[in-house]
Amino acid sequence: METTDPDETTPDAELALASMPAVEEAFEEIEVDEPHVGIIMGSKNDKPKLQPAGAALEQAGIRYEVRVLSAHRAPDATRDYCVNARMRGLRVIIAGAGMSAALPGFAAAHTDLPVIGVPISGKNLGGLDALLSAVQMPPGVPVACVAVDGAKNAGLLAVRIINA
Numbered sequence: 001m002e003t004t005d006p007d008e009t010t011p012d013a014e015l016a017l018a019s020m021p022a023v024e025e026a027f028e029e030i031e032v033d034e035p036h037v038g039i040i041m042g043s044k045n046d047k048p049k050l051q052p053a054g055a056a057l058e059q060a061g062i063r064y065e066v067r068v069l070s071a072h073r074a075p076d077a078t079r080d081y082c083v084n085a086r087m088r089g090l091r092v093i094i095a096g097a098g099m100s101a102a103l104p105g106f107a108a109a110h111t112d113l114p115v116i117g118v119p120i121s122g123k124n125l126g127g128l129d130a131l132l133s134a135v136q137m138p139p140g141v142p143v144a145c146v147a148v149d150g151a152k153n154a155g156l157l158a159v160r161i162i163n164a
């Protein structure tokens, strides 16, 4: 059986190899620009309140992604996101939610990455509801909780964690 030395590829062969769909697909799967921080929030309506976290990360040159995920409304998808976060290259999760803000604690229960909780103020109770929900975690499931609507500090804390 005729064999070829793999090191002896002609320029034509190299070109053919480089344009093979399978090779292209393999390269597409390598995420060179993978985000290091995931900003998740319970509702699309929380986006304006979480925006300062993204701004702080952007200023520090840290890549991030934004997802609307809810511990109450989409528990399965939220669980999957948190369970796979480390494998996907994330290093910190910032979780913002209002009202009965289970999201930060729910995230911390499903990943060993640092989770920063951002309680979001709503129409009632001025965010005290979300603050208590995010901050009153049972021992063993840590959440670093910033102030109500404190997304800027959440972003800055994520920068410090990544640069520590």
Ligand code: RP5
Binding pocket: 041, 042, 043, 044, 045, 046, 070, 096, 097, 098, 099, 100, 120, 122
């Ligand atoms: C929470 O409930 C969300 O984080 C949001 O702050 C609050 C209200 O959600 P929407 O009714 O505005 O979608 O889960």
